[in-house]
Amino acid sequence: MNVIEKLPTLQHLLRQLQKVPYLASKNLYRVATHFLKMDEKQLQQFCALLLKAHEQVVRCPICYAWQEKGAACQFCGSSRRDAGVVCVVESWQDLLAIEKSGAFKGLYHVLGGSLSPIDGIGPEQLSIEQLVARVEHISELVFALNQTPEGEATMAYIVEKIKKNTALKITCLAQGMPVGSSIEFMDRLTVYKALDQRKEF
């Protein structure tokens, strides 16, 4: 008889942990053991914080970056940023990498992913309509999508939707970003150069 089958509650926990993306399956038992060994008070605080973060950290209704509920978005609500330039990113993690590079002082638009029909991600799953509505009020749209087929397809789709707005300058990251790479994992200098030397689409 399987050891885990004799521990149905633990088995249930492991099944839930299996659903957590990015958690390598080889680490499941270690993570489960970590929770089992936590003292009850610590564990209660941890669970309460998870619930609180889920409720209190929400998406900005304009740029879709995370913000604290009830507080102004640190980007859209800032007078120090150039509201005429919007940088389109796939994820909030990409936004973090760009902020770290210090190369960009405009606003953002977080798409929430890239078009991937195979995974069931179409335009409705991303904040594309909301972006199209925003571009009427800006002068430059900077595409900082990942250098993947999905990123390219997403950019082409959006450009097609907004190209009637001829006054808008559309730029994308300079060459030099490794193909297949994700902005999130790129070093600060590469991100800085790619943005600083951005070229017109």
Ligand SMILES: [Zn+2]
């Ligand atoms: Zn915002």
